[in-house]
Amino acid sequence: xxxxxxxxxxxxxxxxxxxxxxxxxxxxxxxxxxxxxxxxxxxxxxxxxxxxxxxxxxxxxxxxxxxxxxxxxxxxxxxxxxxxxxxxxxxxxxxxxxxxxxxxxxxxxxxxxxxxxxxxxxxxxxxxxxxxxxxxxxxxxxxxxxxxxxxxxxxxxxxxxxxxxxxxxxxxxxxxxxxxxxxxxxxxxxxxxxxxxxxxxxxxxxxxxxxxxxxxxxxxxxxxxxxxxxxxxxxxxxxxxxxxxxxxxxxxxxxxxxxxxxxxxxxxxxxxxxxxxxxxxxxxxxxxxxxxxxxxxxxxxxxxxxxxxxxxxxxxxxxxxxx
Amino acid sequence: xxxxxxxxxxxxxxxxxxxxxxxxxxxxxxxxxxxxxxxxxxxxxxxxxxxxxxxxxxxxxxxxxxxxxxxxxxxxxxxxxxxxxxxxxxxxxxxxxxxxxxxxxxxxxxxxxxxxxxxxxxxxxxxxxxxxxxxxxxxxxxxxxxxxxxxxxxxxxxxxxxxxxxxxxxxxxxxxxxxxxxxxxxxxxxxxxxxxxxxxxxxxxxxxxxxxxxxxxxxxxxxxxxxxxxxxxxxxxxxxxxxxxxxxxxxxxxxxxxxxxxxxxxxxxxxxxxxxxxxxxxxxxxxxxxxxxxxxxxxxxxxxxxxxxxxxxxxxxxxxxxxxxxxxxxxxxxxxxxxxxxxxxxxxxxxxxxxxxxxxxxxxxxxxxxxxxxxxxxxxxxxxxxxxxxxxxxxxxxxxxxxxxxxxxxxxxxxxxxxxxxxxxxxxxxxxxxxxxxxxxxxxxxxxxxxxxxxxxxxxxxxxxxxxxxxxxxxxxxxxxxxxxxxxxxxxxxxxxxxxxxxxxxxxxxxxxxxxxxxxxxxxxxxxxxx
Numbered sequence: 001x002x003x004x005x006x007x008x009x010x011x012x013x014x015x016x017x018x019x020x021x022x023x024x025x026x027x028x029x030x031x032x033x034x035x036x037x038x039x040x041x042x043x044x045x046x047x048x049x050x051x052x053x054x055x056x057x058x059x060x061x062x063x064x065x066x067x068x069x070x071x072x073x074x075x076x077x078x079x080x081x082x083x084x085x086x087x088x089x090x091x092x093x094x095x096x097x098x099x100x101x102x103x104x105x106x107x108x109x110x111x112x113x114x115x116x117x118x119x120x121x122x123x124x125x126x127x128x129x130x131x132x133x134x135x136x137x138x139x140x141x142x143x144x145x146x147x148x149x150x151x152x153x154x155x156x157x158x159x160x161x162x163x164x165x166x167x168x169x170x171x172x173x174x175x176x177x178x179x180x181x182x183x184x185x186x187x188x189x190x191x192x193x194x195x196x197x198x199x200x201x202x203x204x205x206x207x208x209x210x211x212x213x214x215x216x217x218x219x220x221x222x223x224x225x226x227x228x229x230x231x232x233x234x235x236x237x238x239x240x241x242x243x244x245x246x247x248x249x250x251x252x253x254x255x256x257x258x259x260x261x262x263x264x265x266x267x268x269x270x271x272x273x274x275x276x277x278x279x280x281x282x283x284x285x286x287x288x289x290x291x292x293x294x295x296x297x298x299x300x301x302x303x304x305x306x307x308x309x310x311x312x313x314x315x316x317x318x319x320x321x322x323x
Numbered sequence: 324x325x326x327x328x329x330x331x332x333x334x335x336x337x338x339x340x341x342x343x344x345x346x347x348x349x350x351x352x353x354x355x356x357x358x359x360x361x362x363x364x365x366x367x368x369x370x371x372x373x374x375x376x377x378x379x380x381x382x383x384x385x386x387x388x389x390x391x392x393x394x395x396x397x398x399x400x401x402x403x404x405x406x407x408x409x410x411x412x413x414x415x416x417x418x419x420x421x422x423x424x425x426x427x428x429x430x431x432x433x434x435x436x437x438x439x440x441x442x443x444x445x446x447x448x449x450x451x452x453x454x455x456x457x458x459x460x461x462x463x464x465x466x467x468x469x470x471x472x473x474x475x476x477x478x479x480x481x482x483x484x485x486x487x488x489x490x491x492x493x494x495x496x497x498x499x500x501x502x503x504x505x506x507x508x509x510x511x512x513x514x515x516x517x518x519x520x521x522x523x524x525x526x527x528x529x530x531x532x533x534x535x536x537x538x539x540x541x542x543x544x545x546x547x548x549x550x551x552x553x554x555x556x557x558x559x560x561x562x563x564x565x566x567x568x569x570x571x572x573x574x575x576x577x578x579x580x581x582x583x584x585x586x587x588x589x590x591x592x593x594x595x596x597x598x599x600x601x602x603x604x605x606x607x608x609x610x611x612x613x614x615x616x617x618x619x620x621x622x623x624x625x626x627x628x629x630x631x632x633x634x635x636x637x638x639x640x641x642x643x644x645x646x647x648x649x650x651x652x653x654x655x656x657x658x659x660x661x662x663x664x665x666x667x668x669x670x671x672x673x674x675x676x677x678x679x680x681x682x683x684x685x686x687x688x689x690x691x692x693x694x695x696x697x698x699x700x701x702x703x704x705x706x707x708x709x710x711x712x713x714x715x716x717x718x719x720x721x722x723x724x725x726x727x728x729x730x731x732x733x734x735x736x737x738x739x740x741x742x743x744x745x746x747x748x749x750x751x752x753x754x755x756x757x758x759x760x761x762x763x764x765x766x767x768x769x770x771x772x773x774x775x776x777x778x779x780x781x782x783x784x785x786x787x788x789x790x791x792x793x794x795x796x797x798x799x800x801x802x803x804x805x806x807x808x809x810x811x812x813x814x815x816x817x818x819x820x821x822x823x824x825x826x827x828x829x830x831x832x833x834x835x836x837x838x839x840x841x842x843x844x845x846x847x848x849x850x851x852x853x854x
């Protein structure tokens with residue numbers, strides 16, 4: 001079997017196992033947390049009697065392992081179940097229905113950010129390596145380090161203040177819905193995307209720069225230089241192919257962050273992504289929704305890491321022929 | 324009133340009705356000696372004062388979760404509560420600006436049999452959003468949904484004395500109570516109790532079809548609700564549509580207001596309120612309501628089982644300091660009487676608790692204690708700034724020889740594990756329409772929410788007697804005594820009454836605000852208009 005294919009299959013298998021473990025851990029932690037869905041929803045209105053009635057209605061009066069088995073049985077059949085919210089009525093809210101639009105929004109924002117941020121940071125990183133220790137290098141470094149060191153909500157407030165309140169170029173609210181058209185969606189999501197770009201560029205840029213500079217010291221780069229290859233060409237043709245592995249890892253890491261870790265930006269811009277959904281679901285102990293979100297997040301990490309590894313293998317032929 | 328004032332008022336009224344142009348009004352005003360800017364402003368406010376139809380009202384609300392549901396039994400936050408008041412739902416009875424119960428879906432109501440029985444006539448010709456006619460059966464089904472054995476509704480506690488609701492013909496409903504209650508119509512103003520269409524005795528809430536002023540167009544939990552004017556609404560409403568956004572983050576909410584994306588935000592940040600106040604075309608929504616922050620002590624647990632200790636603690640807290648530092652002045656001090664001064668029957672019990680460490684010390688001595696060490700469970704879940712308030716209280720009480728150890732509890736499960744369980748903690752209470760409703764749920768000996776575990780025989784006797792008493796003067800005296808007892812003997816420390824603070828664009832017109840709840844008592848969607 002082709003080694004890449006073999007790795008992929010192996011990793012996917014392990015990934016499934018990881019997902020199973022994640023689901024058990026999440027379920028157990030939710031059980032350990034004090035309070036339940038009924039208490040969380042009814043708040044001060046939770047008397048023992050109303051809580052018992054609520055739990056009966058949504059089936060929370062049954063033992064935990066029964067509920068888990070029922071849930072995982074559904075998942076194996078491709079059914080993620082129903083949110084506890086509104087479960088008492090005749091129109092139930094299925095988890096997939098609840099998550100789909102929000103997941104789309106999250107991927108939309110992540111993609112929009114990635115399309116700008118990844119090429120930008122690669123370009124900045126390669127240029128920084130090329131003109132190491134120049135004024136350009138220093139300025140790029142200090143600017144990106146400043147933006148990564150500033151909390152994202154603060155960047156968000158600053159952008160909002162300057163570009164939505166002082167100058168009304170953008171909206172302060174990024175509320176989008178299913179009926180929002182593509183252009184409007186992009187326009188509404190612009191400020192959050194800029195915020196996230198500012199947050200992730202530094203990491204990818206610095207890694208690109210560091211990986212290249214590391215390679216510049218290696219003997220074959222010296223050889224290239226000695227035989228008269230121009231510096232620019234040497235970096236792009238000789239150094240960059242060998243630097244792809246660490247860069248891909250960092251890019252994968254940042255892309256994963258864009259999917260799973262942007263709840264603060266979502267809250268500040270009121271962007272209906274999946275992060276806010278999961279936070280709400282955790283605080284109200286809405287188990288089916290929490291589980292589905294957790295599985296999506298775990299799967300995102302697994303798949304992105306897998307693709308980073310595949311990139312490393314493909315760009316480094318030595319890994320294709322392990323001894 | 325002088326002749327000029329009378330003429331001026333007439334002119335303003337004419338402007339409001341659109342009968343007097345700006346030009347004519349200005350020339351009249353200037354002729355009577357007014358400056359141009361003053362006259363211009365007066366014109367704008369006069370033009371705003373008369374309600375008119377049209378426009379889409381956008382509100383940014385600091386509540387709302389992805390778990391919010393259209394199920395009326397689960398409404399509990401600032402986003403959902405108004406649905407039953409003035410969005411999709413219409414209640415039997417509304418509360419007006421003077422805190423009186425006025426019939427709404429009901430046409431009239433009258434007590435019988437010593438207020439043990441209430442006869443409600445239902446307004447004829449009301450239709451639900453789907454065109455079905457509202458009948459007495461729908462009313463009965465709605466009420467039963469909340470009081471039935473399988474009910475999870477918080478309204479079940481509110482209606483605990485209600486034995487049955489029965490239809491008597493198509494437009495009469497008879498409520499039977501287990502004991503007389505002269506305030507029963509007020510209980511039906513609870514926001515969970517809005518009317519829904521029913522089939523076979525079961526209500527159908529799933530599609531959000533009610534009889535209220537707005538037809539539900541779309542609802543995304545935790546994000547947005549869009550409503551369109553119900554053309555067949557039996558009451559009066561002005562906006563063509565409403566858009567309600569859930570904006571949890573206070574800075575984002577403020578920004579949304581400042582950039583003009585919404586007309587109104589609730590729960591404005593009092594720390595940065597000056598920024599909002601100085602924004603153009605802004606009116607501060609600042610209403611002192613019934614809501615208050617408390618620090619309940621368990622009267623059955625040492626050391627709080629000694630009334631002298633309870634009083635010592637009451638004297639050892641500087642409430643004015645709390646109002647200044649926690650509410651930034653947007654509120655008023657509490658006097659351990661949970662009834663807001665604007666409520667019917669409320670008294671200001673003597674002596675008014677103020678900060679007096681010496682008095683606290685002497686009371687402690689009376690209890691046989693030199694000094695006192697107590698734990699106070701605090702969390703921001705109890706009210707915003709709860710932990711800071713507790714730390715301030717610890718600072719105040721030190722001067723009286725009381726050492727308060729502030730225990731920081733997690734926000735997440737505060738209501739499950741701390742409130743009602745720890746001997747001394749923090750809590751908040753929202754509005755309840757009547758003295759009886761409030762005392763019955765939070766101070767009566769058998770109340771599920773008796774968070775001070777206070778068992779005062781005289782108080783409980785008075786409470787039941789006053790409920791059925793229809794002689795106003797006697798009732799007034801009974802409630803006064805009740806409040807005095809709570810004030811002197813109870814374990815409830817009412818720290819402060821917090822104002823509802825928000826920002827409202829002057830593009831929106833309104834009349835006097837309700838004080839029982841935020842959002843004009845939940846009626847803003849129905850009562851406000853686009854000026």
